[in-house]
Amino acid sequence: xxxxxxxxxxxxxxxxxxxxxxxxxxxxxxxxxxxxxxxxxxxxxxxxxxxxxxxxxxxxxxxxxxxxxxxxxxxxxxxxxxxxxxxxxxxxxxxxxxxxxxxxxxxxxxxxxxxxxxxxxxxxxxxxxxxxxxxxxxxxxxxxxxxxxxxxxxxxxx
Numbered sequence: 123x124x125x126x127x128x129x130x131x132x133x134x135x136x137x138x139x140x141x142x143x144x145x146x147x148x149x150x151x152x153x154x155x156x157x158x159x160x161x162x163x164x165x166x167x168x169x170x171x172x173x174x175x176x177x178x179x180x181x182x183x184x185x186x187x188x189x190x191x192x193x194x195x196x197x198x199x200x201x202x203x204x205x206x207x208x209x210x211x212x213x214x215x216x217x218x219x220x221x222x223x224x225x226x227x228x229x230x231x232x233x234x235x236x237x238x239x240x241x242x243x244x245x246x247x248x249x250x251x252x253x254x255x256x257x258x259x260x261x262x263x264x265x266x267x268x269x270x271x272x273x274x275x276x277x278x279x280x
Contacts, residue, residue, distance in 0.1 A: 147186030199244035
């Protein structure tokens with residue numbers, strides 16, 4: 123499974139807006155520079171995000187974009203779906219014609235996995251991502267492996 127750059131960049135750009143919420147509009151040029159995303163690509167993404175009312179634009183000098191709702195109301199799934207991106211695990215795109223026009227034996231497994239991923243991403247808001255990033259989590263301590271394990275690793279490498 124791979125999420126294309128379209129979905130990744132849309133989430134990244136929306137998170138950038140969320141981080142600047144309350145500080146005025148953010149220009150696509152600013153997002154382009156800070157995140158290394160092409161300006162023309164951002165324009166395409168924001169057209170789709172604007173159509174789904176996830177962002178709102180302000181024209182003119184000092185213009186840019188704001189979130190269309192609060193960061194706590196916009197989920198990662200909302201963003202990915204808005205840019206017509208989705209992760210589908212079935213080979214048939216959910217049409218149940220995976221194998222010569224018939225449903226394959228594992229269709230329900232992959233379909234259920236797609237649903238689980240959607241539920242997972244739909245439970246994460248932009249605010250959750252901000253909160254996770256602001257938490258100071260200490261780095262885990264590196265425990266030395268037991269003496270026998272250390273030697274075993276050396277043997278395998280040789």
